Amino acid sequence: MMPDTIPYTTHERPDTGLYNAKIGIWLFLASEVMLFGALFSSYVLLRVGSTNWPLGHTILNVPIATFNTMVLISSSVTMVMAWASLKLNNFKKYRLYLGLTVLCGLIFLVVKGFEYNAKFEHHLFPSTSTFMAVYFTLTGLHGLHVIGGIIVNAYFLGPGSKMWFKEPERLTNRIEVSGLYWHFVDLVWIFLFPVLYLL
Amino acid sequence: MSDTNHSSHKQSFWRTYIFSTDHKMIGLQYGFTSLIFLFFGFCLVMLMRWQLAFPGQPVPFIGKFFGEANMPGGVMLPEFYNQLGAMHGTIMVFLGVVPLAVGAFGNYIVPLQIGAPDMAFPKLNMASYWAYFLGGVTMLVSFFAPGGAANSGWTSYPPLSNIATMGQTMWLFGMVLLITSSLLGAVNFIVTIIQLRTKGMTFMRMPFFVWAQLVTAFILLLAFPPLEAAGVLQLMDRLAGTSFFMPSGLVISGQPLTISGGGSPLLWQHLFWFLAHPEVYVLILPAMGIVAEVIANNTRKPLWGLRMMIASILILGFLSFIVWAHHMYLTGMGTVISAFFQTTTMMISIPSVIILSSLFITLWGGSIRFNAPMLFALAFLPMFGIGGLTGLPLGLAIADIHLHDTYYVIGHFHYVVAPGTIFALFAGVYYWFPKVTGRKLNEALGRLHFWPSLIAMNFIFMPMMIQGLAGVSRRLYDGGASYAHAQGVLHLNVVMSVAAWALAIAQIPFIINLFWSIKSGERVKSDNPWEATTLEWSTPTPPPHGNFSTPVEVYRGPYEYSVPGAQKDFTPQDQPKV
Ligand code: HEM
Ligand SMILES: [Cu+2]
Numbered sequence: 001m002m003p004d005t006i007p008y009t010t011h012e013r014p015d016t017g018l019y020n021a022k023i024g025i026w027l028f029l030a031s032e033v034m035l036f037g038a039l040f041s042s043y044v045l046l047r048v049g050s051t052n053w054p055l056g057h058t059i060l061n062v063p064i065a066t067f068n069t070m071v072l073i074s075s076s077v078t079m080v081m082a083w084a085s086l087k088l089n090n091f092k093k094y095r096l097y098l099g100l101t102v103l104c105g106l107i108f109l110v111v112k113g114f115e116y117n118a119k120f121e122h123h124l125f126p127s128t129s130t131f132m133a134v135y136f137t138l139t140g141l142h143g144l145h146v147i148g149g150i151i152v153n154a155y156f157l158g159p160g161s162k163m164w165f166k167e168p169e170r171l172t173n174r175i176e177v178s179g180l181y182w183h184f185v186d187l188v189w190i191f192l193f194p195v196l197y198l199l
Numbered sequence: 200m201s202d203t204n205h206s207s208h209k210q211s212f213w214r215t216y217i218f219s220t221d222h223k224m225i226g227l228q229y230g231f232t233s234l235i236f237l238f239f240g241f242c243l244v245m246l247m248r249w250q251l252a253f254p255g256q257p258v259p260f261i262g263k264f265f266g267e268a269n270m271p272g273g274v275m276l277p278e279f280y281n282q283l284g285a286m287h288g289t290i291m292v293f294l295g296v297v298p299l300a301v302g303a304f305g306n307y308i309v310p311l312q313i314g315a316p317d318m319a320f321p322k323l324n325m326a327s328y329w330a331y332f333l334g335g336v337t338m339l340v341s342f343f344a345p346g347g348a349a350n351s352g353w354t355s356y357p358p359l360s361n362i363a364t365m366g367q368t369m370w371l372f373g374m375v376l377l378i379t380s381s382l383l384g385a386v387n388f389i390v391t392i393i394q395l396r397t398k399g400m401t402f403m404r405m406p407f408f409v410w411a412q413l414v415t416a417f418i419l420l421l422a423f424p425p426l427e428a429a430g431v432l433q434l435m436d437r438l439a440g441t442s443f444f445m446p447s448g449l450v451i452s453g454q455p456l457t458i459s460g461g462g463s464p465l466l467w468q469h470l471f472w473f474l475a476h477p478e479v480y481v482l483i484l485p486a487m488g489i490v491a492e493v494i495a496n497n498t499r500k501p502l503w504g505l506r507m508m509i510a511s512i513l514i515l516g517f518l519s520f521i522v523w524a525h526h527m528y529l530t531g532m533g534t535v536i537s538a539f540f541q542t543t544t545m546m547i548s549i550p551s552v553i554i555l556s557s558l559f560i561t562l563w564g565g566s567i568r569f570n571a572p573m574l575f576a577l578a579f580l581p582m583f584g585i586g587g588l589t590g591l592p593l594g595l596a597i598a599d600i601h602l603h604d605t606y607y608v609i610g611h612f613h614y615v616v617a618p619g620t621i622f623a624l625f626a627g628v629y630y631w632f633p634k635v636t637g638r639k640l641n642e643a644l645g646r647l648h649f650w651p652s653l654i655a656m657n658f659i660f661m662p663m664m665i666q667g668l669a670g671v672s673r674r675l676y677d678g679g680a681s682y683a684h685a686q687g688v689l690h691l692n693v694v695m696s697v698a699a700w701a702l703a704i705a706q707i708p709f710i711i712n713l714f715w716s717i718k719s720g721e722r723v724k725s726d727n728p729w730e731a732t733t734l735e736w737s738t739p740t741p742p743p744h745g746n747f748s749t750p751v752e753v754y755r756g757p758y759e760y761s762v763p764g765a766q767k768d769f770t771p772q773d774q775p776k777v
Contacts (some may be wrong), residue, residue, distance in 0.1 A: 008394050020319045020394050027386045031420050038425035127440030137435050197547045197730050
């Protein structure tokens with residue numbers, strides 16, 4: 001070991017069985033769980049304390065959100081495929097699948113944009129009611145997470161993919177880590193969808 | 200001094216000093232910035248102490264520089280007092296103590312003590328510092344916003360904070376940056392400690408300081424996000440007109456508010472204290488870590504009950520997440536909930552007492568070296584003890600009814616954070632300065648710093664408890680002058696204020712010492728001037744890029760002092776067993 005270089009950036013440490021970034025992303029996701037957990041708890045507290053809370057489907061568009069749920073789930077599948085392609089040494093397929101993942105993310109955002117716009121046209125704003133406030137805040141924050149994921153994946157699709165030719169293992173790890181994040185974002189939506197739209 | 204220096208690649212000024220990714224430089228950046236913020240936060244409180252001691256009298260000399268909006272004719276306005284109070288709390292906690300304890304000491308010392316070449320993610324480390332820096336700048340700039348800085352206390356309780364001036368919005372943005380910074384730091388610390396321990400450095404051979412930083416990092420990681428959530432909700436309330444924290448039927452200055460309503464001010468308190476109680480352990484655990492290192496080194500004894508101390512600090516970390524509502528007994532949340540939080544609060548005092556007792560027992564029969572770091576570490580013990588014991592009544596709802604929001608509370612937690620944590624941080628500065636610079640801080644100036652500070656601290660915070668028991672509320676702009684029940688203890692305001700200014704004067708020897716010793720302090724003759732056992736003393740002085748000139752291996756526990764039969768009274772961790 002050169003004293004200058006940081007160990008276990010690519011290979012696992014034998015006694016922990018993990019490389020650095022993998023622990024890092026799990027810790028980060030733990031903090032994200034606390035963030036969304038706090039927001040969900042706030043939602044529960046506000047709903048329990050309110051006298052008239054509307055049912056989600058009477059205000060929100062369930063078919064559109066169902067479509068969006070499908071889109072996100074598909075993107076999680078393509079994300080796994082992208083990682084598996086690298087594991088199988090198939091760089092072409094990797095770019096295809098990662099490209100599809102980014103595309104799905106964008107579709108999700110565009111659909112969400114239309115949904116927001118429809119609400120505004122019906123004069124439904126965050127300030128209209130606490131239900132709308134919860135809806136816009138939670139989906140907005142989730143949307144920001146989607147944007148973050150798209151940026152990261154787009155980077156690994158473009159300039160970041162060059163790493164394949166020098167440090168293939170390291171790129172594979174990075175895609176695994178970015179995939180874990182992406183699945184989390186997907187998972188948050190799978191919670192949000194029934195909580196906001198159905199219950 | 201060692202002459203090893205293998206950092207062959209010379210880097211530009213910017214890469215070395217400003218946008219460095221070396222944990223030691225980042226630690227120093229954190230150190231300097233947070234010391235400046237600590238001093239600034241102290242200046243704010245010195246201004247407040249004038250108003251408390253001499254309400255309504257113009258502030259001498261400097262009063263006229265604060266402008267008509269804050270101090271017309273040099274007399275402090277209540278609005279300005281509120282800004283000073285809120286920003287004092289915020290700056291001391293989030294920009295002073297935590298960045299110094301974690302960002303500076305943690306960053307500099309942890310990789311050295313576990314034998315790592317750097318932190319696991321050097322670039323994130325740099326990003327963490329700059330997020331902190333920007334958060335600090337946002338807070339400072341907010342003083343110039345229309346209506347001034349945040350003025351709803353460091354707790355920012357709504358509905359008041361929701362309708363407060365623009366400074367509150369900047370406070371929220373600043374907090375989001377600071378939370379981001381501490382999140383990046385926390386991930387980095389945990390990964391570093393788990394992954395980058397050198398050969399032989401098992402968990403049970405880690406110094407107590409590293410344990411303290413590990414638990415602290417977990418607390419930061421998991422407790423801050425709920426505050427971030429709360430911050431987002433409050434930003435929505437302030438900017439998008441939502442009513443998360445605004446109940447229906449609010450009337451302001453006779454005008455009913457036109458809002459959708461239905462929100463809950465109590466929700467904020469829950470989210471806020473879910474962070475802010477664990478936060479007090481973020482303020483105290485690294486301090487305990489430093490004190491443990493200094494005490495083991497200067498008693499020349501292993502820490503008594505080290506395993507129990509480690510178990511205690513882990514239990515403390517867990518329990519700190521389920522005591523938050525002991526700050527909310529008076530909100531009417533119900534006796535059952537109160538009973539739960541009273542129980543957990545009493546439980547959490549046990550591990551704290553164990554740690555403190557272990558440190559006390561370590562002193563027993565040691566041949567103690569009374570140098571400057573040790574004096575501060577020793578003073579930490581009774582001061583933190585007073586702070587902790589005075590907290591017990593606050594944990595019981597029945598006593599808290601009387602004491603809540605009085606100066607007793609202010610006195611209690613300042614004993615913990617000022618003569619407690621701050622003294623521990625001073626101990627750390629005196630202790631590790633020779634490793635960073637190759638020179639010792641001057642001992643005489645150190646004593647001149649220590650004794651007046653110790654005396655002044657007690658003259659500031661002990662009278663606060665007396666006032667609080669007499670029923671004087673905190674956050675009063677006139678220090679209680681307009682209340683009949685406060686008249687008997689009003690004279691103490693002058694005592695406390697004079698002591699606060701004396702405390703400022705007592706810092707002058709320290710500031711002189713710091714700058715003078717960097718250039719002209721006594722040079723250390725070895726890499727291990729205190730004859731310590733932990734790994735940071737096995738590096739060259741100052742440690743070069745990459746820290747260790749040869750790979751290190753650890754063969755023994757962290758505190759092998761005065762081992763019977765050993766050649767010397769200390770056996771470094773990297774000394775092979777024969
Ligand atoms: C060492 C010198 C210090 C002095 C003389 C001092 C003095 C004061 C005073 C007089 C108040 C009460 C203001 C009021 O209720 O109207 C106060 C509040 C506070 N102080 Fe300090 N303090 C010092 C250090 C610290 C440190 C080191 C910390 C934290 C690490 C700290 C954190 C706070 C907090 C959180 C508040 C509550 C602010 C609020 O009401 O929102 N202080 N301090
Ligand atoms: Cu607490």
